[in-house]
Amino acid sequence: MKGALATRAPAEPVIDLGHDVEPQAVDEAAFLLASAFPHFPPRTVFACVVDPGVGSAREIAVLEAAGRTFVAPDNGLLGLVVERLGAQEGRAFLAGREWYSGASATFHGRDVFAPIAARLAAGALRAEEVGREVPLAALAPYPAPRPRIEGRRGLGRVVHVDRFGDLVTDIAPPPGRTARRAWLAGREVAQAARTYADVEPGALLVYEGSFGTLEVACRGGSAARALDARRGAEVEVEFEGA
Amino acid sequence: MKGALATRAPAEPVIDLGHDVEPQAVDEAAFLLASAFPHFPPRTVFACVVDPGVGSAREIAVLEAAGRTFVAPDNGLLGLVVERLGAQEGRAFLAGREWYSGASATFHGRDVFAPIAARLAAGALRAEEVGREVPLAALAPYPAPRPRIEGRRGLGRVVHVDRFGDLVTDIAPPPGRTARRAWLAGREVAQAARTYADVEPGALLVYEGSFGTLEVACRGGSAARALDARRGAEVEVEFEGA
Amino acid sequence: MKGALATRAPAEPVIDLGHDVEPQAVDEAAFLLASAFPHFPPRTVFACVVDPGVGSAREIAVLEAAGRTFVAPDNGLLGLVVERLGAQEGRAFLAGREWYSGASATFHGRDVFAPIAARLAAGALRAEEVGREVPLAALAPYPAPRPRIEGRRGLGRVVHVDRFGDLVTDIAPPPGRTARRAWLAGREVAQAARTYADVEPGALLVYEGSFGTLEVACRGGSAARALDARRGAEVEVEFEGA
Numbered sequence: 170m171k172g173a174l175a176t177r178a179p180a181e182p183v184i185d186l187g188h189d190v191e192p193q194a195v196d197e198a199a200f201l202l203a204s205a206f207p208h209f210p211p212r213t214v215f216a217c218v219v220d221p222g223v224g225s226a227r228e229i230a231v232l233e234a235a236g237r238t239f240v241a242p243d244n245g246l247l248g249l250v251v252e253r254l255g256a257q258e259g260r261a262f263l264a265g266r267e268w269y270s271g272a273s274a275t276f277h278g279r280d281v282f283a284p285i286a287a288r289l290a291a292g293a294l295r296a297e298e299v300g301r302e303v304p305l306a307a308l309a310p311y312p313a314p315r316p317r318i319e320g321r322r323g324l325g326r327v328v329h330v331d332r333f334g335d336l337v338t339d340i341a342p343p344p345g346r347t348a349r350r351a352w353l354a355g356r357e358v359a360q361a362a363r364t365y366a367d368v369e370p371g372a373l374l375v376y377e378g379s380f381g382t383l384e385v386a387c388r389g390g391s392a393a394r395a396l397d398a399r400r401g402a403e404v405e406v407e408f409e410g411a
Numbered sequence: 412m413k414g415a416l417a418t419r420a421p422a423e424p425v426i427d428l429g430h431d432v433e434p435q436a437v438d439e440a441a442f443l444l445a446s447a448f449p450h451f452p453p454r455t456v457f458a459c460v461v462d463p464g465v466g467s468a469r470e471i472a473v474l475e476a477a478g479r480t481f482v483a484p485d486n487g488l489l490g491l492v493v494e495r496l497g498a499q500e501g502r503a504f505l506a507g508r509e510w511y512s513g514a515s516a517t518f519h520g521r522d523v524f525a526p527i528a529a530r531l532a533a534g535a536l537r538a539e540e541v542g543r544e545v546p547l548a549a550l551a552p553y554p555a556p557r558p559r560i561e562g563r564r565g566l567g568r569v570v571h572v573d574r575f576g577d578l579v580t581d582i583a584p585p586p587g588r589t590a591r592r593a594w595l596a597g598r599e600v601a602q603a604a605r606t607y608a609d610v611e612p613g614a615l616l617v618y619e620g621s622f623g624t625l626e627v628a629c630r631g632g633s634a635a636r637a638l639d640a641r642r643g644a645e646v647e648v649e650f651e652g653a
Numbered sequence: 654m655k656g657a658l659a660t661r662a663p664a665e666p667v668i669d670l671g672h673d674v675e676p677q678a679v680d681e682a683a684f685l686l687a688s689a690f691p692h693f694p695p696r697t698v699f700a701c702v703v704d705p706g707v708g709s710a711r712e713i714a715v716l717e718a719a720g721r722t723f724v725a726p727d728n729g730l731l732g733l734v735v736e737r738l739g740a741q742e743g744r745a746f747l748a749g750r751e752w753y754s755g756a757s758a759t760f761h762g763r764d765v766f767a768p769i770a771a772r773l774a775a776g777a778l779r780a781e782e783v784g785r786e787v788p789l790a791a792l793a794p795y796p797a798p799r800p801r802i803e804g805r806r807g808l809g810r811v812v813h814v815d816r817f818g819d820l821v822t823d824i825a826p827p828p829g830r831t832a833r834r835a836w837l838a839g840r841e842v843a844q845a846a847r848t849y850a851d852v853e854p855g856a857l858l859v860y861e862g863s864f865g866t867l868e869v870a871c872r873g874g875s876a877a878r879a880l881d882a883r884r885g886a887e888v889e890v891e892f893e894g895a
Binding site: 274276 | 424450575608
């Protein structure tokens with residue numbers, strides 16, 4: 170993919186984002202992308218490829234929003250970016266098989282998405298030339314359950330396990346509220362804290378992490394190992410505060 | 412290595428290629444390099460270092476071909492690039508101990524290959540200044556068996572296992588032919604398909620992959636895990652078609 | 654972090670250094686940093702973040718030395734850079750909570766260190782504007798024991814295990830001396846050699862590695878696996894020579 174990018178947009182810097190997404194995990198990639206994109210400069214073009222359906226009939230999605238451009242398979246990978254935009258304006262485009270001719274059947278990242286993204290970044294192609302404009306709601310939605318807030322309870326899932334073994338959930342505390350307790354698979358696991366330094370070494374804590382959602386971590390260790398927990402595990406949280 | 416490159420060629424973008432090569436696997440690196448280089452822009456300089464013989468008498472190879480430049484230990488790492496060039500023109504150079512003075516005995520990537528590659532990329536050194544010109548055939552050959560086509564059978568090996576657990580073989584289907592069945596270690600393992608979406612979730616398939624050779628994969632899973640297979644495993648394929 | 658860098662210093666190339674540091678291992682990162690920095694060009698700004706105490710009261714350290722600039726939590730991460738500088742001149746600065754407002758409690762890499770480093774690199778901030786100047790000795794020292802040389806013996810630790818399974822120690826041979834024998838956890842493990850090619854395949858060797866310290870490796874294999882050894886293991890070496 171980096172060769173395909175360098176060939177068509179030699180002057181554009183390339184940043185690797187998300188090499189720690191698990192294979193085929195569209196929901197994990199969608200979460201990380203929606204969390205990360207605001208930290209990148211305007212005019213960034215995101216070439217997003219987690220694509221279990223490569224070679225099938227799924228289309229190519231291009232989204233222009235918040236000053237950035239996203240190119241991805243239309244499989245829900247952009248679902249949380251769209252959700253996060255809320256009422257902000259954006260334009261969406263879908264394109265299909267016309268871009269697949271000459272491409273390998275299994276590596277559209279290299280043969281389709283990187284070339285489109287590079288040409289968009291280099292100004293050699295415009296989004297409206299990639300495909301037909303569609304409403305934002307026409308893009309495939311996020312392909313996994315969304316968290317729910319029920320009174321003082323938040324119910325969600327572990328959507329990402331980072332290299333420290335921190336369990337990142339999709340539960341964002343409502344304004345003015347913080348987590349008091351957390352359960353993983355029905356078992357109470359962690360005390361609330363603001364950061365690692367607030368608890369003893371080896372203790373498990375739940376806190377609002379850098380993705381803006383709650384995380385369960387182990388000070389100086391791996392919560393994933395301590396709790397034998399993986400991506401997808403169900404999490405319940407009790408809030409306190411207004 | 413990146414520091415050594417940045418010091419001598421600060422204006423040249425650097426792309427990491429092949430950090431998932433297994434330690435010491437010259438054959439795997441040779442295969443990935445020969446598959447990848449055409450996707451990189453002309454004038455790319457490839458600093459290639461898989462070097463089990465570092466510190467021994469092996470020489471330094473520089474190859475100019477297909478508009479690109481390759482710098483590598485002369486241990487067969489460039490063997491498949493040369494093979495892929497076929498009748499295309501190229502120039503090869505070999506150099507020796509004169510480049511090792513002042514270098515560490517174990518990290519020629521940082522101390523020898525990166526500095527040469529950076530200076531070639533920056534225009535501060537020409538290939539003919541690195542060493543003596545030699546025929547392409549004087550470069551060390553690919554250090555592992557090559558696949559064989561015998562009638563409707565292809566016999567080869569797994570040369571790379573990617574992060575999805577796909578088993579990439581070195582068997583390229585002859586023109587007009589496609590794989591019908593595949594055996595791994597004598598056991599029939601996979602049905603032919605064009606892409607993952609053509610088979611049921613969990614099924615094993617054999618298809619022509621993005622390297623131009625046959626791959627065995629598991630839809631939505633890892634063929635390496637399902638078959639307990641590794642790099643080096645013997646693969647046999649039956650073709651159909653003209 | 655890369656987004657935060659690109660936003661504030663879009664024209665500066667970014668190099669990833671040290672993604673193979675173990676989580677929370679300040680001593681390992683300090684060792685790798687002190688070994689690597691001289692290979693990077695002058696004017697490089699190092700954004701260094703291994704930060705088990707994130708969210709606590711630890712301060713932000715900025716060090717200008719040897720033509721480079723280092724930004725890091727003041728937890729000893731710069732301890733070996735300072736030690737390596739010896740009598741060379743340098744300027745150190747410490748800053749505190751004024752930089753944390755608006756930052757997440759757990760990801761100061763993205764929210765504090767990358768922004769400071771990027772603005773320093775882009776010339777939009779000067780080190781003396783980050784915090785108050787302090788003597789170099791005021792920076793937190795390296796947080797682990799340092800190796801000792803006692804006559805013909807060197808006593809130290811494995812500070813890094815590389816991807817080949819080589820055991821990198823912190824023992825630098827005194828001038829004119831080379832290792833003759835090495836013990837790991839009291840057991841003699843390796844013969845002295847200059848490089849891998851000097852021993853039989855599968856043999857263990859001790860040699861002066863590319864960090865300038867002694868390493869224990871296994872030719873064509875992994876010393877870490879062969880010896881079941883990890884980072885932190887105690888190492889003893891007998892020297893020969895003047």
